[in-house]
């Protein structure tokens with residue numbers, strides 16, 4: 318089965334000179350907030366099989382709207398998901414699809430919108446809307462855009478400053494995409510409760526002289542590390 322391709326467009330460019338930071342308010346910049354959400358999405362969507370993800374950016378980057386939709390179109394994405402933070406005096410969450418979008422895109426919007434609202438992070442559901450935005454119009458695949466709260470609203474800004482809330486917002490996006498595409502979790506990905514049982518081994522040195530190995534082991538033991546020597 319061909320892998321599904323999901324293009325995640327993290328809105329705006331970045332926090333550096335000459336870049337578009339997006340909306341600004343309450344000590345927050347949109348470019349940074351959506352980047353953090355995007356990094357959680359990357360981890361969470363990575364737990365599913367038969368899916369490939371491409372990000373418009375995973376850092377600060379000059380990248381026009383046209384470059385974004387071109388990239389997604391050339392790549393042959395199945396879905397285009399653009400993530401933004403609102404501004405201009407309002408509160409809550411809303412999502413957008415293109416005015417002329419068909420049933421498939423509506424179903425995509427329904428899935429993602431309801432999963433995000435279901436996380437109960439936002440105090441208001443502003444609804445599923447339609448708008449003639451470049452990224453919705455020029456992308457060839459089912460495309461939607463989320464506006465995750467208002468950066469210039471105190472209540473929403475407090476949400477956007479909370480790491481745990483951003484993780485929930487990311488999870489809503491991922492669960493919506495997974496439901497719409499019918500994605501399944503990779504068999505080896507276990508619930509977080511059992512992750513603590515994973516064992517990570519760290520090797521600090523390899524020596525041909527056993528005496529040197531013993532010395533390093535003694536040094537580490539002194540510092541409180543559990544050590545053992547393995548002959549290979």
Ligand SMILES: [Zn+2]
Nearest residue numbers: 328339401402
């Ligand atoms: Zn924006």
